[in-house]
Amino acid sequence: MPESAQPPKGAHWLLGLFRSEPNFPQIEGDLSEEFHQHLLTSGPHIARRWYWREVLRNLWVFTKRPRSIQVFVVGALCVVIFRFAPPLSMSLMRNKLSLIPRGLLLVLFQVAFGLALGGLMSLIVKGREPLLRLTFASFSMVWLAHTLGYWSQHSTMTESFTLSLRNLFWPGQLFSRFFCAVIVFWIGSLWMEWRRRQPAAV
Amino acid sequence: MKVKSYRLLGGFESLLLLAILRLDERAYGVTIRQELLDLADKDVAISAIYTGLDRLEQKGFVESQLGEPTAERGGRAKRFYRVTSTGLSAFNDTQRAIQSLLDGLNLIQKETYA
Numbered sequence: 001m002p003e004s005a006q007p008p009k010g011a012h013w014l015l016g017l018f019r020s021e022p023n024f025p026q027i028e029g030d031l032s033e034e035f036h037q038h039l040l041t042s043g044p045h046i047a048r049r050w051y052w053r054e055v056l057r058n059l060w061v062f063t064k065r066p067r068s069i070q071v072f073v074v075g076a077l078c079v080v081i082f083r084f085a086p087p088l089s090m091s092l093m094r095n096k097l098s099l100i101p102r103g104l105l106l107v108l109f110q111v112a113f114g115l116a117l118g119g120l121m122s123l124i125v126k127g128r129e130p131l132l133r134l135t136f137a138s139f140s141m142v143w144l145a146h147t148l149g150y151w152s153q154h155s156t157m158t159e160s161f162t163l164s165l166r167n168l169f170w171p172g173q174l175f176s177r178f179f180c181a182v183i184v185f186w187i188g189s190l191w192m193e194w195r196r197r198q199p200a201a202v
Numbered sequence: 203m204k205v206k207s208y209r210l211l212g213g214f215e216s217l218l219l220l221a222i223l224r225l226d227e228r229a230y231g232v233t234i235r236q237e238l239l240d241l242a243d244k245d246v247a248i249s250a251i252y253t254g255l256d257r258l259e260q261k262g263f264v265e266s267q268l269g270e271p272t273a274e275r276g277g278r279a280k281r282f283y284r285v286t287s288t289g290l291s292a293f294n295d296t297q298r299a300i301q302s303l304l305d306g307l308n309l310i311q312k313e314t315y316a
Binding site: 021022023025026027028029030031032033034036054057058060061062065 | 230231232235247248249250252253255256271272274275276277278279280281
């Protein structure tokens with residue numbers, strides 16, 4: 001079957017983020033059926049445009065449901081916890097772990113928190129893990145943009161143009177910390193989702 | 203005549219119920235959506251229709267049954283709906299309540315004032 005005779009893959013993937021919604025198989029089936037009706041009456045271009053429009057409309061309906069709002073709140077909370085909890089825990093336990101270099105200690109705490117948060121929150125939002133991962137990544141990007149914006153507004157001329165290593169590499173450190181946070185969270189979430197999908201032992 | 207308030211339907215619920223009654227045995231997501239579009243000029247997202255139908259089913263006003271999956275629907279089954287006697291009573295109660303409130307009101311005259 002040619003690709004134009006199938007619903008657009010991007011729209012289909014977006015719709016799949018809400019797979020755990022009640023009646024999702026019927027909703028997906030209805031959209032597919034109407035897509036094929038439009039394909040026969042109006043051609044592939046109009047059918048594909050129609051499908052995109054309907055998916056976006058239905059996504060808007062899904063996001064307003066309490067189940068989805070819960071996932072967005074959990075995702076946003078994870079970003080806040082991930083931002084503050086590792087440095088705070090590290091400062092509380094630094095005396096006991098003084099032999100480990102500070103930078104390495106921070107990385108270890110962030111990895112541990114990321115994995116634990118991703119796994120725990122996936123357990124809470126059972127069935128909506130893809131949406132949670134996307135929400136966490138999106139809110140992390142917002143936090144990154146806010147931090148970069150704040151830094152660029154509040155750094156002095158001296159700090160901006162000095163050739164100190166910290167100023168050259170700080171944005172790079174920020175980006176790498178952002179990507180590591182998202183990857184670690186996703187690993188924790190994917191692992192918990194995989195565990196949940198395993199058939200129960202007899 | 204006093205009407206039991208829990209039986210009263212909202213506007214959209216009434217439209218859904220009427221669409222199901224009109225469609226008889228053919229009432230499922232696509233046909234209900236098409237009926238609302240053709241006759242009530244109401245273009246509703248399919249997920250909003252199922253939200254309304256779930257509410258009606260929880261109240262016992264409609265009941266549903268899964269049909270056979272089809273290739274056109276990507277192997278997904280249709281869910282057919284029918285109105286229960288409780289749902290029909292609720293709809294009639296809603297119409298009586300609306301009629302009671304309309305009695306004595308001269309809405310045509312009010313439109314002239316606007």
